[in-house]
Amino acid sequence: MENPAYKVIGKSIPRVDAIAKVTGTARYPGDLSMPGMLHMKIRFAERPHARILKIDTSRAEAYPGVVAVFTAKDVPVNEYGLQQPDQPVLCGPGSDKPGADVVRFVGDQVALVVAETEEAAAAACKLIDIEYEDLPVVTDPREAMKPGAPLIHPERGDTNVCVHYKIRKGDISEGFAQADILVEGEYQLPFQEHAYLQPEAGLAYVDEEGRIVVQVAGQWTHTDQKQIAHALGLPLEKVRVIYPAIGGAFGGREDMSVQIVLALAAWKLNRPVKIVWSRRESIIGHGKRHPMYVRARWGATREGKLVAAETEVIADAGAYLYTTNKVLGNATVVHTGPYFIPHVKADVYGVYTNNLPTCAFRGFGAPQALFIAEMQMSKLAEKLGMDPVELRLKNALREGDTLAVGTTPPDPISISKVIQAAAERFGWEQRKRELSQQPPNATLRRGIGFACGFKNVGFSFGYQENCWARIELHGAEEIERVVLHHAGAEVGQGTHTVMVQMAAEALGVPVEKVTLITHDTHNMGNAGSVSASRMTFMAGNAIRGAAEMALRKWKDEERPAIGEYTYLAPKTTPFTPETGYSMPNFAYAYAAQAVEVEVDTETGQVRIVRVVAADDVGQAINPKLVEGQVEGAIVQAEGYALLENFIMKDGYVLTDQLSTYLIPTVLDAPEKVETVIVQVPDPRGPWGARGVGELPYLPLTPAVLAAIHDATGVWMHAFPVTPERLWQALQATRNP
Numbered sequence: 001m002e003n004p005a006y007k008v009i010g011k012s013i014p015r016v017d018a019i020a021k022v023t024g025t026a027r028y029p030g031d032l033s034m035p036g037m038l039h040m041k042i043r044f045a046e047r048p049h050a051r052i053l054k055i056d057t058s059r060a061e062a063y064p065g066v067v068a069v070f071t072a073k074d075v076p077v078n079e080y081g082l083q084q085p086d087q088p089v090l091c092g093p094g095s096d097k098p099g100a101d102v103v104r105f106v107g108d109q110v111a112l113v114v115a116e117t118e119e120a121a122a123a124a125c126k127l128i129d130i131e132y133e134d135l136p137v138v139t140d141p142r143e144a145m146k147p148g149a150p151l152i153h154p155e156r157g158d159t160n161v162c163v164h165y166k167i168r169k170g171d172i173s174e175g176f177a178q179a180d181i182l183v184e185g186e187y188q189l190p191f192q193e194h195a196y197l198q199p200e201a202g203l204a205y206v207d208e209e210g211r212i213v214v215q216v217a218g219q220w221t222h223t224d225q226k227q228i229a230h231a232l233g234l235p236l237e238k239v240r241v242i243y244p245a246i247g248g249a250f251g252g253r254e255d256m257s258v259q260i261v262l263a264l265a266a267w268k269l270n271r272p273v274k275i276v277w278s279r280r281e282s283i284i285g286h287g288k289r290h291p292m293y294v295r296a297r298w299g300a301t302r303e304g305k306l307v308a309a310e311t312e313v314i315a316d317a318g319a320y321l322y323t324t325n326k327v328l329g330n331a332t333v334v335h336t337g338p339y340f341i342p343h344v345k346a347d348v349y350g351v352y353t354n355n356l357p358t359c360a361f362r363g364f365g366a367p368q369a370l371f372i373a374e375m376q377m378s379k380l381a382e383k384l385g386m387d388p389v390e391l392r393l394k395n396a397l398r399e400g401d402t403l404a405v406g407t408t409p410p411d412p413i414s415i416s417k418v419i420q421a422a423a424e425r426f427g428w429e430q431r432k433r434e435l436s437q438q439p440p441n442a443t444l445r446r447g448i449g450f451a452c453g454f455k456n457v458g459f460s461f462g463y464q465e466n467c468w469a470r471i472e473l474h475g476a477e478e479i480e481r482v483v484l485h486h487a488g489a490e491v492g493q494g495t496h497t498v499m500v501q502m503a504a505e506a507l508g509v510p511v512e513k514v515t516l517i518t519h520d521t522h523n524m525g526n527a528g529s530v531s532a533s534r535m536t537f538m539a540g541n542a543i544r545g546a547a548e549m550a551l552r553k554w555k556d557e558e559r560p561a562i563g564e565y566t567y568l569a570p571k572t573t574p575f576t577p578e579t580g581y582s583m584p585n586f587a588y589a590y591a592a593q594a595v596e597v598e599v600d601t602e603t604g605q606v607r608i609v610r611v612v613a614a615d616d617v618g619q620a621i622n623p624k625l626v627e628g629q630v631e632g633a634i635v636q637a638e639g640y641a642l643l644e645n646f647i648m649k650d651g652y653v654l655t656d657q658l659s660t661y662l663i664p665t666v667l668d669a670p671e672k673v674e675t676v677i678v679q680v681p682d683p684r685g686p687w688g689a690r691g692v693g694e695l696p697y698l699p700l701t702p703a704v705l706a707a708i709h710d711a712t713g714v715w716m717h718a719f720p721v722t723p724e725r726l727w728q729a730l731q732a733t734r735n736p
Contacts (some may be wrong), residue, residue, distance in 0.1 A: 006504060006505070006508050006509055006510055007505065008501045008504050008505050008511055009501060009502070009505045009619065009621055009687050010619070010620060010621070010622075010623065011501070011622070011623075012622055012623050012624035012625070013497065013501060013511060013622065014497075015494055015496075015497045015625070016496050016497045016500055016516065017245070017490065017496060017497070020245070021245070026245040027244050027245055028198050028201070028217070028244055028245045028246070028247050029198065029201035029202045029203065029215060029216055029217050029244055029276075030198055030199075030201040030276045031244070032202075032203040032215055032244060032274065033203070033274065034203065034205060034272040035272075036271055036272060037203070037271070037272040037273070037274050038067055038114050038115065038116060038265075038269065038271050038272065038273045038274070039114070039115055039116070039117055039118040039120075039121050039273070039274055039275070040112055040113065040114050040121060040261070040262065040265055040273050040274065040275040041112075041113050041115075041118070041121035041122045041124075041125045041275070042109050042110075042111070042112055042113075042125070042258075042261065042275070042281070042285075043109070043110045043111040043112075043113070043125045043128050043130075044106065044107055044108065044109060044110065044281070044284065044285060045091065045103035045105070045106055045107070045108040045109075045110055046106055047103060047106060047132065047134070047651075048103075048104070048105055048106055048137045048139070048354040048355075048650070048651025048652065049102070049103065049104060049105075049134070049135040049136065049137045049138075049150075049152075049354045049651065050102070050103050050132040050133060050134045050135055051101055051102050051132065051133040051135060052091060052092045052093060052101050052102070052103065052110065052130060052131070052132060053093070053131040053132065053133055054093070054129075054130070054131040055071055055092050055093065055110070055111065055128065055129070055130050055131075056128070056129040056130075057069040057071065057111065057128050057129075059124075059127040059128070059129065060111075060113055060124040060125065060127040060128045061124075063115075063120060063123060063124035063127060064120065065115045065116040065117055065120030065121075065124075066113060066114070066115045066120060066121070066124045067114050067115055067116065067269065067271075068113075068114045068265070068268065068269060069111060069112065069113050069114070069124070069128070070090070070111065070112040070114070070261075070264060070265060070268065071090055071092050071094060071110070071111050071112075072088060072089075072090040072091060072092040072093065072094045072095040072100055072101070073092075073093070073094025073095060074090075074264065074268065075088075075089045075090055075095065075231060075232075075264060076231070076232055076233035077097075077230055077231050077232070077233050078090065078095040078096070078097045078100050078231070079097050079100075079230075079231065080227045080230065080231050080256055080260060081227075081320060081321060081322070082223065082227070082254060082255050082256075082322060082323055083321050083322065083323055083324075083325055083326065084321050085230075086153060086156065086320050086321050087319075087320040087357075088100040088108075089109070089231050089260050089261065089264070090109055090110060090111065090112070090261070091103045091108045091109065091110050092110055092111070092130075098155040099153065099154070099155040102135070103132075104152055104153075104319035104320070104354060105318060105319035105354055105355060105356055105357065105651065106284050106356070106651060106652060106653065107284040107285035107286070107356060108319070109261065109285070110128075110130065111125070111128050111130075112261050112264070112265060113125045113128075114265050114269065114273055118276075135150065136150035137150070137354045137650060137651050138150050138152070138160070138353055138354055139353050139354055139355050139648065139650060139651050140353070141160075141293065141314050141315065141316045141317070141349070141351035141353050142293055142314055142351075144160040144351045144352060144353050145159070145160055145161050145314065145349060145351045152319060152352035152353065152354065153352060160351050160352040160353070161349055161350070161351055161352075162317055162321055162324060162325070162350050162351065162352055163315075163317070163324055163325045163328050163348070163349065163350030164347065164348070164349050164350075165328060165329060165332040165346075165347075165348040165575055165580060166346065166347055166348075166575075166577070166578060166579065166580055167332060167344050167345060167346035167347075167348075167404050167405065167579070167580035168344075168345060168578065168579040168580065169341075169342070169343065169344040169345075169402075169404055169405075169406050169579070169580070169581075170308075170342050170343035170344065171343055172308055172310055172343050172344070172345040174343060175299060175307045175308025175309075175341075175342060175343025175344075176297075176299050176307075176308045176310075176343075178299070178301065178307045178308070179299025179300060179301065179307050179308055180299075180300070180301050180302040181299065181300050181301070181302065181380060181383050181384055182297065182298070182299050183297070183298050183299075183300075183376055183379045183380050183383060184295075184296065184297045184298075185294075185295075185296045185297075185372075185375055185376060185379065185717065186293075186294065186295050186296075186717060187292075187293075187294040187296070187371065187372060187375065187717050187718065188291075188292075188293055188294075188717065188718040189290075189291055189292040189293075189294065189368050189371060189718075189719070190289075190291055190640075190644075190645070190646060190718075190719065190720065191288045191289055191290075191291050191356070191358070191646035191648070192288060192289035192361060192639070192640050192644055192646060193283055193288055193644065193646055193655075193661055193663075194248070194249075194250045194251070194252035194286070194288070194361060195248075195658070195661075195663045196217075196247055196248035196249065196250070196252070196253075196282065197247040197248045198217065198246075198247025198248065199276065199277040199278065199279055199281065199282035200216075200217070200253075200257040200258050200275075200276075200277040200281075200282055200285070200286060201216070201217070201258065201274075201275060201276040201277060202214060202215055202216035202217070202258050202259065202262050202274070202275060203215045203216075203262070203272060203273070203274045204262035204263050204265065204266035204267075204272065204273050205266050205271070205272035205273070206266055206267065206270050207240070210238070211237070211238055211239065211240045212228070212232070212234070212238060212239050212240070212263045212266055212267050213240045213241075213242065214228060214239070214240070214241050214242070214259055214262055214263050214266075215241075215242045215243070215244055216241070216243065216258060216259050216262070217243060217244070217245075217246040217247060217249070217253055218241070218243055218246070218249075218253045218254075218259070218489065219249050219251070219253045219254045219489050219491060219529045219530045219531055220254060220489070220527075220528065220529035220530070220531075221241045221242075221243060221487050221489065221519065221520065221521045221524075221527075222241075222487065222521055222526040222527070223254075223529065224241045224256070224259050224521075225239050225240070225241045225521045227256055227259070227260065228241070228259055228260050228263045231260045231263075231264070232260075232263060232264060232267060239263065239521075240520070240521055240522050241259070241520070241521045242519060242520045242521075242522075243489055243490075243519035243520075244519075245490075246489060246490060246491045246492065247492075248491065248492055249489070249491035249492070249530065250361055250362045250491075250636075251359065251360030251361045251362055251364060251531055252286060252287055252288075252359055252360065252361060253491070254323065254359065254360050254529055254531055255286070255287050255322050255323070255357075255359050255360070257277070257285065257286050258275050258277065261275075262274075262275060279657060279658055280656045280657055283653060283655075283656045283657070283661065284356065284653050284656055286356075286359075287318070287322050287356065287357045287358055287359030287360075287361075288318075288356050288357075288358050288359070288361070288646065289358065289359075289361035289367075289368075289640075290315045290316060290317070290324065290327055290328075290350075290358040290361075290365065290368065291315070291316045291358070292313055292314065292315045292316070292368050293313075293314045293315075294311065294312065294313050294314075294372050295311070295312045296309070296310070296311045296312075296372050296375075296376055297309070297310045297311075298310075298376045298380060300380050300384065302384070304380075304384055304386050304390075304391050304394050304395070305394065305395065306339055306340070306341045306380075306395045307341070307342060307343060308341065308342075308343040308344070309336050309341050309343070309344050309345075309346075309376070309404075310344075310345045310346070311335055311336075311345075311346045311347075311348075311372060312346070312347050312348075312349075313328075313331065313335065313346070313347070313348040313349065313368075313369075313372075314349045314351060315327075315328055315331075315348070315349065315350045315351065315358070315368075316351065316353055316355055316358060317350040317351055317352050317353070317357070317358055318352070318353055318355045318356050318357035318358045319352065319353070319354060319355070319356070319357050320352075320357045321350075321357075322357045322358065322359040322360075323359050323360045323364075324350040324358060324359075325350065326360075326364070326365075326460070326461075327358075327359075327360060327364055327365040328348050328349075328350050328365060329365070329460065329461055329575070329584070330364050330365040330366055330369070330455075330456060330460065331348060331365035331366065331368055331369035332346060332348045332369075332404070332405075332575070332580065333369075333403065333404065333405055333456070333460075333584050333585070334365075334366050334369045334370060334373075334453065334454060334455065335348070335369035335370075335372055335373060335404065336373055336403070336404045337370060337373030337374060337377065337452070337453065337454075338396060338397050338415040338452060338453060338454040338590060339373070339377075339392075339395040339396060339397060340395060340396075340397055340398070340401035340402065341395075341404070344404045346404065346580070354651040355648055355651060356648070356653065360531055362633065362636065362693070362694050362697050363455065363694045363697045363698055364455075364531070364532060364694065366453065366454075366455045366694070366698050367637070367640070367697055367698055367701065370451070370453035370698050370699065370702065371701055371702050373453075373702075374451040374452070374453070374699065374702030374703070374706070375702050375705065375706075375715075375717075377391060377392060377395075377451075378449070378450075378451075378702065378705075378706040378709070379715070382709075387429075387432075388449075388450045388706065389419060389423045389428055389450055392419055392450070392452060392592075393416060393419055393420070396415045396416045396419060396452075397409065397413050397415050397454075398413060398416070399411060399413060401413075404580065405575070405580050405581060405582045405583075405584055406579065406580070406581040406582075407581070407582065407583045409454075409585075409588050410570075410585070410586060410587055410588065410684070411683075412680050412681075412682065412683075413588075413590075414590045414616040414678065414680040415452060415454060415590045415592075417590075417616065417678055417680060418452065418590045418591055418592040418614040418615065418616050418676075418678050419452050419592045419614075421592070421614035421676045421678050422450070422452075422592040422593055422594045422612050422613065422614035422676060423450070423592075423594060425594075425612045425614065425674060425676050426448075426594035426610075426612040428448070428450070428594055431448055431596065432448060435447065435448060435710070443600060443601055443602050444598055444599070444600055444601075445598070445599050445601055445711040445712060446596060446597070446598050446599075446609070446711055447596070447597055447599065447706075447707040447708060447709065447710030447711025447712070448594065448595065448596050448597075448706075448707050448710055449594070449595045449597070449702070449703040449704060449705065449706030449707030449708070449709070449710060450592070450593070450594050450595070450703055450706065451592070451593055451595075451699035451700070451701075451702040451703035451706065452590070452591060452592035452593070452699055453590075453591055453592075453698040453699050454588045454589065454590045454591070454698075455533065455588065455589060455591075455694055455695060455698060456532060456533075456584070456585035456587070456588055457532065457533050457534055457537050457585070457586075457587040457588065457589055457682075457685075457690050457691040458532055458533075458534040458537060458538060458569055458585065458586060458587060458691075459528070459532055459534065460532075460572055460584045460585050461572060461573070461574040461575065461582065461584050462571075462572055462573055462574040463572070464568060464569075464571065465528070465534070465538065465568070465569035465572075465586070466526065466528065466538075466566055466567065466568050466569070467488075467526075467527050467528050467538035467539055467541065467542040467566065467567050468486075468487070468524070468525025468526055468527060468542055468564075468565070468566045468567075469484065469485065469486045469525075469527075469539065469542035469543045469545070469546040469564075469565055469567075470484075470485040470486075470524070470525070470546055470562065470563065470564040470565075471483070471484055471485075471503065471507070471543070471546040471547050471549075471550045471562070471563045471564075472485075472550070472560050472561070472562050473507070473550050473551070473553075473554050473559075473560055473561040473562075474559075474560045475559070476559070479507065479509055479513065479554065480513070481513055481515065482503060482504075482507060482509060482513050482514045482515065483515050483517060484499060484500070484503045484514055484515065484516045484517070484543065485517050485518070485523075485524055486499055486516065486517075486518050486524070486527055486539060486542070486543070487518060487519065487520060487521065487524040487525070487526065487527040488518060488527040488528075488530055488535050488539050489518075489519060489527075489529075489530040489535075490518070490519070490530075491530050493530075493625070493628075493629055493693050494622065494625035494628065494629075495530060495535045495536065495539070496516055496518060497622060497625065498536055498539075498540075498621045498622055498625065499516060499518075499539055499540075499543060500514045500516055501621055501622060502539070502540045502543045502544065502621065502686060502687070503516075503543050503547060505687070506543060506544045506547035506548070507547050507550075507551065525564075525566060527539065527542075532691070532694075533589065533690075533691025533692065533693045533694045533695065534691055535691070535693075536621060536685075536686070536689050536690075536691055536692070537587065537682075537684075537685050537686065537689060537690065537691050538567060538569065540621075540685070540686025540687065540689060541567040541569075541684075541685075541686050542565055542566065542567040543686070544686050545563075545565030545566075545567055546563040546564060546565040547563060548563065548565075549563030549564070549565055550562060550563030551563070569586050569684070570586040570684065571586075572584055572585055572586055586684065587682055587684060587685065587690060587691075588690075589615070589616055589617065589618070589690040589691055589692065589695050590615075590616045590678075590695075591613065591614065591615045591616070591695045591696055591698055591699055592613075592614045592699060593611060593612065593613045593614070593634075593696075593699040593700055593703045594611070594612045594703065595608065595610070595611050595612075595700065595703040595704055595706075595707045596608075596609045596610040596611075596707060597609060597704060597707040597708060597711060598711070599708060599711045599712055599726070601712060601730055603723055603727060604722070604723035604724060604725070604726035604727030604728075604730060605723045606642055606704070606708060606721060606723070606726065607671075608638060608642075608670040608671070608704065609670065609671050609672070610670065610671060610672045610673075610674070611634055611670050611672070611673045611674070611700070611703075612674045612676065613630050613634060613673065613674070613675055613676065613696050613699075614676035614678055615630060615675075615676070615677065615678060615692060615695045615696050616678040616679070616680050616690065617677060617678070617679060617689065617690055617691075617692045617695075618679060618680065618681050618682040618685050618688045618689045618690035619679055619681055619685070619687045619688035619689040619690075620677050620679060620689075621687065621689055623677060626675070626677055626692055627675045627677075629692050629693055629696065630673070630675040630692075630696040631673050631675070633693075633694070633695070633696040633697040633700075634670065634673055634696055634697075634700055635664050635668075635669050635670075636664070636697060637696075637697045637698075637700035637701060638664050638668065638669070638670065638700065638704070639662075639663050639664045639668075639720075640700075640701055640719070640720065641700060641701040641704045641705070641719055641720060641721060642668075642704065642719075642720050642721055642722070643662045643663065643664055643668065643720055643722070644661060644662065644663060644720055645661070645662070645720050645722055646661060701719060704721070705719065705721065708721060708726070712726075712730060712733075713733065714726070714729045714730060714733055716729060
């Protein structure tokens with residue numbers, strides 16, 4: 001029923017939010033205000049592990065301008081958590097939640113001060129007197145998982161291990177017996193800070209219908225609503241969540257930060273309440289990418305066929321679960337890379353510590369897991385004397401091959417296509433020959449590296465993926481106006497533009513006729529989270545279904561014609577506990593990158609000269625937006641590989657400002673980034689589309705480290721590869 005006169009899929013139309021963002025009229029949470037608005041500040045624990053014996057708020061309450069101070073006793077149901085409610089809203093005595101009197105990391109929230117001005121709230125916060133009993137601190141997950149280690153959550157059992165996944169595919173002993181070549185590696189993977197352009201902020205108030213309205217930046221309006229309502233002991237319909245413009249998310253805004261405490265204060269005081277976190281509060285108070293300690297042993301035949309892989313991963317979950325179980329589930333699926341390996345053994349652990357909680361971050365466990373796989377592949381290629389691209393193509397997944405979880409990935413499997421596309425655009429063979437002619441004693445050395453990977457699209461492991469949309473068609477004889485209702489968040493990636501394009505395409509109307517109403521739990525069904533590279537895939541199918549229903553009603557002369565549709569994705573299954581056997585995902589997307597770096601061997605400075613990124617997006621709904629996602633992901637991944645040295649010591653954050661935690665600037669970006677859009681349609685995706693948001697992040701770090709090795713002969717097993725770290729490694733090779 002689509003009208004071929006209006007084909008907008010595949011066209012790079014301007015973003016629907018472009019004018020508002022470039023003119024500065026877009027309103028972010030920190031821009032919001034209301035008459036009679038109060039200001040909130042939070043007293044953080046500022047210590048990694050302690051029991052709160054007493055809180056005296058009298059001096060804070062007496063401070064001029066202070067309206068109220070709230071502590072744990074004021075929270076009706078003092079718990080929350082995206083996967084399990086293991087975190088108190090406020091830590092301290094007076095709550096009926098077991099263990100709520102204990103702070104478990106420096107960013108635990110202890111008390112709220114609400115005042116007429118932000119300055120008064122900040123000053124009064126410092127006047128709260130808290131008596132602590134310090135408890136033993138454990139910050140290394142390897143130590144935390146040992147018997148007898150101090151327990152972070154004794155009320156939840158006798159171990160700090162919160163996640164343990166197993167893979168037992170084939171017979172690992174038989175696999176290694178078939179191997180002619182073995183490669184072992186130990187790797188240490190770091191924290192990473194999300195560094196949102198706008199730190200956590202929001203405004204809450206009670207509307208005319210008695211609902212608590214919370215305006216914040218997030219990724220899943222309906223889950224925010226659910227957690228707020230649970231903590232306040234209220235029915236869902238008494239809470240409304242609205243997202244203004246969102247200044248970056250990258251997975252981190254899936255977990256709560258200011259949502260519940262804003263709602264609590266506005267509800268208790270019946271006045272609007274606003275908060276804006278400082279950069280330091282954002283860094284210490286919210287989740288980070290999971291650090292991991294890894295041991296890997298892989299085997300191949302002399303012809304280059306992979307036969308066995310054995311891996312142990314110990315991930316730092318930090319103080320609370322957040323999404324550790326899901327992140328590590330994803331890591332377990334992809335830790336053997338996009339390759340067929342007949343014999344696999346893996347143990348993947350998530351462990352509570354007194355570090356900052358760790359959470360979703362672009363790639364959701366895949367960057368760490370694929371780093372393991374791609375480093376092992378690069379080392380195997382060197383040991384076999386085989387070209388790294390050739391080795392990858394020889395082992396790349398094909399139809400009928402099984403993953404580490406023992407099942408075949410859904411078709412189409414396009415990993416070979418993206419490997420070939422990246423290598424060809426880069427001119428891999430020619431550049432390899434050219435660099436072989438470098439003077440052996442040159443101070444500035446060039447090197448090239450290659451890596452690839454894959455990642456799920458959509459939620460996994462038995463969750464029934466779903467997404468809702470509603471379309472209204474207005475007009476008399478012809479469709480004059482389209483109203484699309486969809487609660488999916490726009491976190492900067494252009495998803496709202498893509499939604500408008502997909503609605504216009506499905507209805508056969510110009511995009512100018514489509515009005516999008518979104519970012520709101522009121523009168524909207526659940527869209528799911530903007531994460532897991534899922535929103536284009538899921539929203540597109542929901543929009544297409546709603547459009548078909550509305551067009552049928554329009555044909556029957558129903559005016560306005562309204563179609564409402566919930567798309568249900570194909571079913572998936574969880575891990576079998578002892579073997580990991582599962583059909584964990586209904587779709588995957590594939591990526592490959594070739595990288596050239598220049599290394600100053602006297603200083604350890606690394607400069608990324610060129611990146612060629614090939615990504616199979618199925619169908620590029622808006623090619624320019626795809627290019628933007630690729631380029632942004634590569635710069636963010638460059639920070640992970642080379643710059644962003646997040647340091648915690650004894651549970652305290654030493655890099656708690658952007659002056660000490662360095663993220664890439666325009667001066668650090670690679671000199672040249674080339675995007676190769678591969679389009680192998682996914683039959684389940686809308687117009688064949690897969691997801692792209694996380695995909696180009698995945699291969700960069702192992703490709704960069706392989707290129708550094710190519711330039712210097714040094715394998716780095718920990719990153720970021722700061723100049724100091726690389727210089728020390730170079731010195732060690734010169735003075736063994």
